[in-house]
Amino acid sequence: MNVEVKHVTFSIHDKQLIDDICLQVQKGELVGLIGPNGSGKSTLLKNMYRVLKPDNGWITLDGRDMLRMKYKETARQMAVVSQDAPQTFDFSVRDIVLMGRHPHKKLLEADTAVDYELVEQALKRVGMDTQAEQSFATLSGGEKQRVLIARALAGQANFLMLDEPTNHLDIRYQLQILDLVKALQVTTLAALHDLNLAALYCDRMYVLQEGKVVASGITEDILQPNLLRSVFGVETEVCIHPKTGKPNITFLPDSLRREEAIHDAN
Numbered sequence: 440m441n442v443e444v445k446h447v448t449f450s451i452h453d454k455q456l457i458d459d460i461c462l463q464v465q466k467g468e469l470v471g472l473i474g475p476n477g478s479g480k481s482t483l484l485k486n487m488y489r490v491l492k493p494d495n496g497w498i499t500l501d502g503r504d505m506l507r508m509k510y511k512e513t514a515r516q517m518a519v520v521s522q523d524a525p526q527t528f529d530f531s532v533r534d535i536v537l538m539g540r541h542p543h544k545k546l547l548e549a550d551t552a553v554d555y556e557l558v559e560q561a562l563k564r565v566g567m568d569t570q571a572e573q574s575f576a577t578l579s580g581g582e583k584q585r586v587l588i589a590r591a592l593a594g595q596a597n598f599l600m601l602d603e604p605t606n607h608l609d610i611r612y613q614l615q616i617l618d619l620v621k622a623l624q625v626t627t628l629a630a631l632h633d634l635n636l637a638a639l640y641c642d643r644m645y646v647l648q649e650g651k652v653v654a655s656g657i658t659e660d661i662l663q664p665n666l667l668r669s670v671f672g673v674e675t676e677v678c679i680h681p682k683t684g685k686p687n688i689t690f691l692p693d694s695l696r697r698e699e700a701i702h703d704a705n
């Protein structure tokens with residue numbers, strides 16, 4: 440699925456949170472959305488998954504105006520994994536993943552063997568099949584995140600939106616989930632804070648600052664010390680890692696730079 444955001448703006452109480460944003464995610468791409476806290480990443484994604492409604496602009500899915508589509512149709516086309524796990528009553532892990540099948544069903548239509556098979560496959564892929572009967576509410580933050588990814592997989596969406604999908608995950612699952620998403624080759628837009636992880640997995644990136652896109656391009660061009668200094672206010676050294684072939688960022692703390700300055704002065 441090709442996804443396009445054209446000149447989207449959004450404000451709350453006269454505060455412009457999203458300002459004339461244009462972006463594209465081509466079929467099969469994994470595109471990163473990076474930017475400091477409060478730069479508008481979640482707000483943009485919420486406009487895209489229809490929790491918020493843009494003041495202006497268009498969002499198209501394969502050229503069709505998403506805002507004119509029925510909610511159920513957009514729910515079939517796209518899945519969202521957001522940073523906040525939903526508050527649920529006492530649903531099992533399997534029930535939560537089965538909910539990913541709901542947009543494909545008519546009112547009161549029973550779940551089928553195909554639905555259950557897709558759910559089992561999705562649970563296996565995120566390593567949660569052995570906890571399928573456990574209450575979702577009792578899971579750890581990382582386990583909840585993996586179940587929500589499984590729900591998105593079971594829904595067979597053509598477009599995935601991930602808002603900090605690896606929040607709460609230990610490093611093994613951070614890598615595993617992004618490996619999994621990458622292997623799916625589903626069109627994906629992911630807000631990511633960990634720039635080294637983003638570097639490993641994203642084909643392209645958009646950089647947000649104060650609600651605007653301030654840079655976009657392939658990962659190697661974006662993750663440069665000058666841009667990281669101006670957007671995040673940090674000093675870095677960036678090299679291309681010999682094994683991954685991707686940018687690898689070393690962050691240089693202020694204390695180190697002060698020590699270096701003292702050393703140079705002496």
Ligand SMILES: Nc1ncnc2c1ncn2[C@@H]1O[C@H](COP(=O)(O)OP(=O)(O)OP(=O)(O)O)[C@@H](O)[C@H]1O
Nearest residue numbers: 451454456474475476477478479480481482483630
């Ligand atoms: N309902 C709201 N009312 C007022 N301001 C809001 C509201 N929702 C978000 N904001 C503000 O909009 C700005 C963008 O927030 P948003 O959550 O989109 O940023 P973000 O880039 O996702 O940040 P983070 O990296 O911290 O998750 C922030 O300054 C936030 O305080």
